[in-house]
Every structure is written in structure tokens, then in C-alpha cells.
Amino acid sequence: xxxxxxxxxxxxxxxxxxxxxxxxxxxxxxxxxxxxxxxxxxxxxxxxxxxxxxxxxxxxxxxxxxxxxxxxxxxxxxxxxxxxxxxxxxxxxxxxxxxxxxxxxxxxxxxxxxxxxxxxxxxxxxxxxxxxxxxxxxxxxxxxxxxxxxxxxxxxxxxxxxxxxxxxxxxxxxxxxxxxxxxxxxxxxxxxxxxxxxxxxxxxxxxxxxxxxxxxxxxxxxxxxxxxxxxxxxxxxxxxxxxxxxxxxxxxxxxxxxxxxxxxxxxxxxxxxxxxxxxxxxxxxxxxxxxxxxxxxxx
Numbered sequence: 083x084x085x086x087x088x089x090x091x092x093x094x095x096x097x098x099x100x101x102x103x104x105x106x107x108x109x110x111x112x113x114x115x116x117x118x119x120x121x122x123x124x125x126x127x128x129x130x131x132x133x134x135x136x137x138x139x140x141x142x143x144x145x146x147x148x149x150x151x152x153x154x155x156x157x158x159x160x161x162x163x164x165x166x167x168x169x170x171x172x173x174x175x176x177x178x179x180x181x182x183x184x185x186x187x188x189x190x191x192x193x194x195x196x197x198x199x200x201x202x203x204x205x206x207x208x209x210x211x212x213x214x215x216x217x218x219x220x221x222x223x224x225x226x227x228x229x230x231x232x233x234x235x236x237x238x239x240x241x242x243x244x245x246x247x248x249x250x251x252x253x254x255x256x257x258x259x260x261x262x263x264x265x266x267x268x269x270x271x272x273x274x275x276x277x278x279x280x281x282x283x284x285x286x287x288x289x290x291x292x293x294x295x296x297x298x299x300x301x302x303x304x305x306x307x308x309x310x311x312x313x314x315x316x317x318x319x320x321x322x323x324x325x326x327x328x329x330x331x332x333x334x335x336x337x338x339x340x341x342x343x344x345x346x347x348x349x350x351x352x353x354x355x356x357x358x359x360x361x362x363x364x365x366x367x368x369x370x371x372x373x374x375x376x377x378x379x380x381x
């Protein structure tokens with residue numbers, strides 16, 4: 083009976099995680115569709131504000147209060163999360179959707195690199211080679227020295243570093259705040275910060291653009307809720323690797339709507355990044371550490 087319940091919980095967790103990864107990619111596709119039509123901070127504001135309104139009732143229901151603890155940590159988490167979001171939004175015009183997603187999925191690797199210094203976790207020497215393999219994968223995807231390479235190609239990697247720092251603060255915050263409180267205050271911070279820039283360069287969206295803005299805010303919000311449910315139903319080390327399905331969805335979306343076809347070197351790089359990330363998570367479970375997970379939350 084207990085085994086059956088565990089199996090059912092794990093199956094639900096897989097469905098939640100796969101659905102979350104798919105919806106996060108719908109969010110990015112919406113942003114990419116508007117990237118040349120609306121200013122950067124207008125996109126950030128509406129993505130954040132719509133998500134804020136959506137998360138409010140969930141936060142009240144599950145947290146019983148909107149009062150947060152560890153305010154400075156919450157501020158730092160929100161700041162680095164916003165930096166990560168902004169860098170990814172800025173990089174979208176210069177990279178394919180799949181390449182951006184693949185490079186950003188180095189997050190678990192970067193967490194493994196930073197954790198010994200910032201969380202005082204023991205560093206396993208085996209991780210060094212996984213980190214090396216992952217960054218070889220990044221080089222295969224962004225291709226430094228290639229004629230199409232630009233500094234913007236490294237922005238998803240910089241964004242992953244910013245979000246990794248954000249995730250480290252989340253680990254500390256989770257001890258006294260619910261995941262809904264953390265997500266709610268991130269969207270509140272991002273909304274307030276981006277509002278003046280949004281007003282200064284505001285472009286009135288047309289009907290189609292309003293629908294896309296609504297789609298961006300709703301899909302990212304539902305994805306956040308599903309991500310939380312996935313981690314409630316099963317251990318992070320079990321469910322997190324399924325978040326790498328976001329890379330598949332991103333390349334499929336890029337091919338369908340923007341004719342972004344990856345070459346063989348890119349596919350090899352994706353395999354390096356994905357396999358390294360999954361192995362890092364498995365190691366974390368054996369060492370009884372909290373895996374970094376997939377960046378979905380994240381931004």
C-alpha cells in the first residue's frame with residue numbers, strides 16, 4: 083500500500099514537472115514573440131505583475147499571511163532573480179530559444195560549483211569533471227570564435243550564475259518562509275522595480291500583444307504552482323531531471339515558429355550539459371544534499 087502511494091506520488095510529480103517545463107517554454111515563446119515589439123522592461127513588468135496577481139490567492143491560502151521573514155535575504159533572492167530574468171530577456175533576440183534554454187540549464191552545475199563556498203557543503207572531486215564536461219557543452223552550444231558568436235551568447239550563462247545565487251538564498255529562506263511567499267515577493271519586487279522603466283518607455287500594446295502578455299503572465303504562474311507541487315509529491319533528486327524536458331520543448335518551439343534548427347555540435351553540447359546536470363543531482367541525493375533543481379522557478 084505504501085509502495086503504491088509512493089509510485090502514485092512519483093507519477094504525479096513527473097506529470098507536474100513535465101507540464102511545468104512545457105508551460106515555462108510557452109512563457110519564453112511569448113516573450114520571444116514580443117521581443118522586437120515591446121520594450122524590455124515593459125515585458126518584465128507585465129510578466130511579473132500578472133504573475134503577482136495570480137499568486138496572491140495561493141500565497142494567502144498556503145501561507146496564511148503575507149508577512150515574510152528574513153527580509154534582507156528575500157531582497158537578495160529577488161534582486162538576483164530579477165537580474166537573471168532580465169539577462170535572459172535581453173539575450174533572446176540574439177540566440178535561438180533552444181540554445182538559450184540549454185545554456186541556462188547549467189544552473190545545477192553552477193550551484194554545485196558555488197555551494198562549497200557559500201553553503202559550506204563538501205565538494206566531491208567527481209563533480210569537478212562534471213562541471214568541466216558541462217562547460218564544454220556550453221562552448222559547443224555558443225561556439226566562441228564562430229562568426230555568429232556575440233557577447234550576448236554568454237548572457238544565459240551569466241543569468242544562470244545570478245539565478246544560482248538566488249537559489250542559494252532560497253535554500254536559506256525556505257527554513258522560515260513558504261515557497262509561495264518567496265515567489266510572491268519576487269514578483270512584487272520585479273513589478274515595483276520595472277514599473278518606472280516601463281512607464282518611461284511605454285508602448286501601448288495592440289490586442290494581439292495584450293493576449294501574448296496575458297499568456298506570458300499566466301503560463302509562468304501556473305508553471306510555478308506545478309513546479310511547487312512536483313517537489314511536494316516526490317524527492318527533488320527524483321523529479322528535477324524531468325525539468326530538462328524544457329530543452330526539448332524549446333528546440334521544438336524554435337524550429338516550428340522561428341526556423342531555428344540546431345546543428346550537430348549544438349546537440350552534442352546539449353547532451354553534455356543535460357547529462358552532467360542529471361549526474362550532479364544524483365550525486366546530491368547520495369550525499370544527502372539538496373539538489374539545485376532546474377531553473378524553472380527560478381525566473
